Amino acid sequence: MLRFLSLVFKLAVVSLAVGAMLSLVDLTAADLLAQIGLTPERLWEAIVASVNWAIPNILLGALIVVPVWFVIYLFRPPGS
Numbered sequence: 001m002l003r004f005l006s007l008v009f010k011l012a013v014v015s016l017a018v019g020a021m022l023s024l025v026d027l028t029a030a031d032l033l034a035q036i037g038l039t040p041e042r043l044w045e046a047i048v049a050s051v052n053w054a055i056p057n058i059l060l061g062a063l064i065v066v067p068v069w070f071v072i073y074l075f076r077p078p079g080s
Contacts, residue, residue, distance in 0.1 A: 022028075030040055 033040060049079060
């Protein structure tokens with residue numbers, strides 16, 4: 001867990017540094033998105049659509065995976 005938090009902190013620091021350098025040359029996130037043909041609103045819509053697709057499929061898969069995992073967990077030998 002500590003390695004994961006360390007990774008997240010390092011990514012945040014590097015992202016902050018890169019963001020500061022980009023703002024020094026007057027580049028914004030909207031400018032970069034426009035160069036690849038996206039708008040912030042369209043990107044947000046794509047994220048929302050992805051989440052709306054993923055959550056029902058995760059729940060559907062969990063209906064099978066969780067009970068199977070629980071049964072396997074119950075029948076494992078002690079100490080393993």
